[in-house]
Amino acid sequence: MQFAGTADYIADKDLMIAVNAAIALERPLLVKGEPGTGKTELARQVASALGLEMIEWNIKSTTRAQQGLYEYDAVSRLRDSQLGDPRVNDVKNYIRRGKLWQAFEAGRKVVLLIDEIDKADIEFPNDLLQELDRMEFHVYETGETVRAEIRPIVIITSNNEKELPDAFLRRCFFHYIRFPDADTLAKIVDVHYPGIKRQLVASALARFYEIRETPGLKKRPSTSEALDWIRLLVADDVDPADLRTDPKNALPKLHGALLKNEQDVHLFERLAFMARRER
Known part of the structure; x- marks a missing residue:
């Protein structure tokens, strides 16, 4: 067995x-x-x-x-x-x-x-x-x-x-x-959403891991939250280019699927505010 x-x-x-x-x-x-x-x-x-x-x-x-x-x-x-x-x-x-x-x-x-x-x-x-x-x-x-x-x-x-x-x-x-690396998480996404656009998955996962590694984050998003987020990105037909990190708008698209408390939302809002001030 x-x-x-x-x-x-x-x-x-x-x-x-x-x-x-x-x-x-x-x-x-x-x-x-x-x-x-x-x-x-x-x-x-x-x-x-x-x-x-x-x-x-x-x-x-x-x-x-x-x-x-x-x-x-x-x-x-x-x-x-x-x-x-x-x-x-x-x-x-x-x-x-x-x-x-x-x-x-x-x-x-x-x-x-x-x-x-x-x-x-x-x-x-x-x-x-x-x-x-x-x-x-x-x-x-x-x-x-x-x-x-x-x-x-x-x-x-x-x-x-x-x-x-x-x-x-x-x-x-x-x-x-252990939390899956990008390659493993890509395989998990493929199991749940076969045929999904590779470019969208690559851009979404790159943004997802950037969010997970943000210093000061109270609750890091999990695998299930990544899957929910990618599902929403597909449903809204989001352009992969729109997921690239923009210092002036650090809050990720459809962030409610990833950030589950107001402290983390405020963290990204402060990062965006500080990036705009520096410019």
Whole structure:
């Protein structure tokens, strides 16, 4: 079972090695990188390439590790007991299976995506240490042990918003997705917009990387934002010559697709003002 990329996802050699190493070791693959570099999409493409079902667990700031295993709905059981519902005699009727339970009992190899684990509380990764390591957990209400007969491929993503515990990191195979260079990003654009004018792509990417490297930028635009911007340039039939850097108008065309806060917009407006004054 080897991942070699797909026609819809440009994966470099190091990323493919990381995916296949995690599969061989049967350890979770922890993928970090800037937002918009394709971490979540990687799990979908691995599942697609290997012909596997994907189970996705999207983590929020309020998510608890227990929710990934199961939840016991004691309130519903109490209500049903007051109403004389016979279902209360079987506690299993009030156990809600989480994403890990679904992956462990799938009966076949699946891809389990734990997306943006760094959004949760700092203790969240530690609370899943044993479950991800042993691929089993105990259900206290029923006394049963849920065990994965076929270990899922676990892909965990992080935007690096907070540090993850060392004990958790030791149990993972780690890969950092670097921001793509111009050649790789051009290939990504070609996958999404086949047949696009080469001259427009070259001019747009040159301008895009100039924007990314602007000193003082609070949020650098990501791959997904580059794709949105180029899509707008195509829709508006923008002349590639109009994308060349003009010191008197440093704010890029259709900048709302690239600059996502007022601080960065003001930065480019100040650069343009200073360039006009110097002239």
